[in-house]
Amino acid sequence: MTSRFPDGYFARPTVARVQDHLDGGTDNYLADREFARDLVAAAPWLPGSVRVNRAHGPRVLDCLTREYSIDQVIDLGCGLPHGDNRDVPDEVRRMVYVDSDPGVEAHARMVLAERHGTVSLRADLADMPALLAAGPVARLDRGRPIGVLLHAVLPWLGDEPAHTVLAALKSWLPSGSVLSVTHATTDTAPEAMAALADLYEGVGIGFRPRSGQQVRDLLASWAPLEAGGPVTTASWRRPTHLHSRFDPSHAYAIIASPGDRTS
Secondary structure, three states, X not given: OOOOOOOOOOOOOOHHHXXXXXXXXXXXXHHHHHHHHHHHHHOOOHHHHHHHHHHHHHHHXXXXXXXXXXXXXXXXXXXXXXXXXXXXXXXXXXXXXXXXXXXXHHHHHHOXXXXXXXXXXXXXXXXXXXXXXXXXXXXXXXXXXXXXXXXXXXXXXXXXXXXXXXHHHHHHOOOOOEEEEEEEEOOOXXXXXXXXXXXXXXXXXXXXXXXXXXXXXXXXXXXXXXXXXXXXXXXXXXXXXXXXXXXXXXXXXXXXXXXXXXX
């Protein structure tokens, strides 16, 4: 019987499994743990950053349901299941978990999609027409707003693929939809981020943290839903008095709309 996992899949680190290990999960292997040690040596704050950024997801879902009355959501690059992405608000009637990693999709199918109204899909952002045409996504009601989570995904894409993904979503999403983006940034710890990018490059994975201005440039055609541009995930919707000079997230958060449709 042919394995549905690529050759060497368990022998080399993958982004999802490394993130899982950094977040204290158990769905990872020796290659992931050894590589994670190198990452933490270069950026000791990395495990805390992963936890802060994962905790951002549930807060965004609450925002989408309560403030924008969105009840159907696509989680692009959903990652391995953790407690925070199992707890979907009751208001979300349809949740589509999407990832290109076969191991992630298998876990999502077994764990995340067990709740009524949730479904998993293995699809690649490199082929947005196929992703958007796939049954679980195509069956969403485009007569009503749709929420899209694009959390910790764009840093793994070059500029051209990132623009392609964003343009496809902007064209496809109905009016009133909301896109939530988080993105690792070079603004807070540039030397450590450069070291992380070099380490990932050494195992054949492209990692491209961007400045706040570069994140704004990626989303230039979208309509921001909050004034002031991207803020860090740690400070998003947090009272000002809870902010500190050291931000543990090392990532930006922004929510935006594709704008009104004229036809």
